[in-house]
Amino acid sequence: MILNKDTAKKTAELLLQINAIKLEPENPFTWASGWKSPIYCDNRIILSYPTIRNYVREEMGKQVEALYGKPDVIAGVATGAIGIGMLVAEYLGLPFIYVRPEAKAHGRQNKIEGKLEENQSVVVIEDLISTGKSSLNAVDALESHGANIKGMLAIFTYGFDIATTNFEQKNIDLHTLSDYSHLTERAAESGYIKEEQLNTLMDWRTNPSEWKP
Ligand SMILES: O=P(O)(O)OC[C@H]1O[C@H](OP(=O)(O)OP(=O)(O)O)[C@H](O)[C@@H]1O
Numbered sequence: 099m100i101l102n103k104d105t106a107k108k109t110a111e112l113l114l115q116i117n118a119i120k121l122e123p124e125n126p127f128t129w130a131s132g133w134k135s136p137i138y139c140d141n142r143i144i145l146s147y148p149t150i151r152n153y154v155r156e157e158m159g160k161q162v163e164a165l166y167g168k169p170d171v172i173a174g175v176a177t178g179a180i181g182i183g184m185l186v187a188e189y190l191g192l193p194f195i196y197v198r199p200e201a202k203a204h205g206r207q208n209k210i211e212g213k214l215e216e217n218q219s220v221v222v223i224e225d226l227i228s229t230g231k232s233s234l235n236a237v238d239a240l241e242s243h244g245a246n247i248k249g250m251l252a253i254f255t256y257g258f259d260i261a262t263t264n265f266e267q268k269n270i271d272l273h274t275l276s277d278y279s280h281l282t283e284r285a286a287e288s289g290y291i292k293e294e295q296l297n298t299l300m301d302w303r304t305n306p307s308e309w310k311p
């Protein structure tokens with residue numbers, strides 16, 4: 099999943115530096131899946147920091163090219179990966195589209211926004227993988243439109259078994275810049291996460307779908 103350990107460490111450090119990692123065990127976050135969680139990784143904040151978004155742009159751009167060459171199109175999963183996906187497309191000089199969670203109820207009623215032709219090769223950019231459901235929903239839409247999905251690159255994954263299984267079942271290749279183990283290692287080393295919080299996270303990580311504060 100991780101292509102480069104240095105990038106995984108550096109990305110984790112940058113996420114901590116911009117306070118993209120939020121810990122609220124007493125007032126848990128509700129995730130897209132409905133799971134309650136003491137942690138939230140808000141990659142959207144990356145866009146507010148030009149130097150850091152340039153780092154992510156370049157690392158993702160280079161990794162896409164190393165893994166898949168230049169696809170016909172880069173697709174971002176809305177909304178979290180519209181900005182990030184656009185940066186990657188720009189870095190590679192490629193067309194960009196994005197995929198909504200659901201088709202619009204008005205206008206052209208599109209689920210896929212932008213120009214996508216049948217049999218075009220597509221690399222999907224996602225900001226974060228928890229269960230993988232949102233990302234694979236986008237893949238389904240693209241495949242229904244006749245796209246040939248080369249693979250997916252995300253900034254961060256929690257590395258849950260359920261995501262691995264979901265991606266394997268759909269036969270989609272997934273790589274990420276960083277992951278939960280690199281993040282918690284750097285966070286513990288730097289003191290961003292205190293020992294008590296680390297214990298909560300370890301407890302949560304054993305059974306995240308059932309965790310309660
Ligand atoms: O792997 P999953 O369990 O599907 O969860 C991860 C998804 O959740 C977040 O999106 P969110 O639904 O919060 O919407 P947003 O991108 O519009 O912020 C994130 O951007 C991923 O797309």
Ligand SMILES: O=C(O)c1cc(=O)[nH]c(=O)[nH]1
Nearest residue numbers: 129130137138139140228
């Ligand atoms: O699963 C989610 O909804 C989710 C988790 C997380 O840490 N960050 C995020 O943006 N979404």
